[in-house]
Amino acid sequence: xxxxxxxxxxxxxxxxxxxxxxxxxxxxxxxxxxxxxxxxxxxxxxxxxxxxxxxxxxxxxxxxxxxxxxxxxxxxxxxxxxxxxxxxxxxxxxxxxxxxxxxxxxxxxxxx
Amino acid sequence: xxxxxxxxxxxxxxxxxxxxxxxxxxxxxxxxxxxxxxxxxxxxxxxxxxxxxxxxxxxxxxxxxxxxxxxxxxxxxxxxxxxxxxxxxxxxxxxxxxxxxxxxxxxxxxxxx
Numbered sequence: 001x002x003x004x005x006x007x008x009x010x011x012x013x014x015x016x017x018x019x020x021x022x023x024x025x026x027x028x029x030x031x032x033x034x035x036x037x038x039x040x041x042x043x044x045x046x047x048x049x050x051x052x053x054x055x056x057x058x059x060x061x062x063x064x065x066x067x068x069x070x071x072x073x074x075x076x077x078x079x080x081x082x083x084x085x086x087x088x089x090x091x092x093x094x095x096x097x098x099x100x101x102x103x104x105x106x107x108x109x110x111x112x
Numbered sequence: 113x114x115x116x117x118x119x120x121x122x123x124x125x126x127x128x129x130x131x132x133x134x135x136x137x138x139x140x141x142x143x144x145x146x147x148x149x150x151x152x153x154x155x156x157x158x159x160x161x162x163x164x165x166x167x168x169x170x171x172x173x174x175x176x177x178x179x180x181x182x183x184x185x186x187x188x189x190x191x192x193x194x195x196x197x198x199x200x201x202x203x204x205x206x207x208x209x210x211x212x213x214x215x216x217x218x219x220x221x222x223x224x225x
Contacts, residue, residue, distance in 0.1 A: 004155070033212065042116075042201050042215030043156070056212055090155060092213075099144055099163065099205070101213060103155035 002027070004093050004104035012110045013081050021076040021107045025093030032074040033101060034066060037088040049074055050096060078109075086111045114139045114214050116202050121219035125192055133187040133219055135176075135202035143204040145169075145178050145185040146213070150199040159187075159200070194223045 005024045013019050025032050031050045035043035045058035049068035063079045072093075078085055088108050092101040119134040137145065147159040147169070160169035165180035176187045185202060202216040 031211075035213075040217070042203075042217045043213070045212040045214070048212060058212065092156075094211075097207070099161060099207070100158050101205075103148075103157070105153075105155040 006104040010108045018079045023074045023091030025072050026102050029093035029095050031094045033092045034076050035090040081111045116216035118216035124222045128191045131189040131192045135185045143206050146203045148201040192223045197223045
């Protein structure tokens, strides 16, 4: 079982650019959540996808958008990047109704 | 809204010392409580959980009890090891559609040989 995988591992972008991050959930999981972890902080919830729909959203602007595919994998898109978007982006997967979310290793985004 | 507060860090202990990491929460309902651990360069791993008041979660020698009366979920371990060095996050979550995790800021634990 590969667990939750994310790509790429690291990414450097310039202010104003757009970025797409990818996540493959753990086998058998149908729900994907995305979190932003700034340096020295706890992860902050961005949004959650279930059955290819955004089910819940945290306090993030519309520049942050996502998608879930029929195979349950997911993408996080961020438009018009700001310096403050520099963070570790974590994907977590779970099975609907279960307590545990399994986290991937994250994508480190640096905006210059 | 819901929130989680963790004690300020970092914490440095000698091997075999007793560990307590404080966590308190504010919640509108009756969430489940979690401790996650993040080792250097890795993602978060679930360490233990408790789903209702007075439940005790335990794993790898770590324990935490869900105290509704004090809204706390303190993490303890009787004898820490160098391999326990990591960042520890307390979190809460509801079941069902509102199932996002709300995390504390985390605390870095360093254990010296």
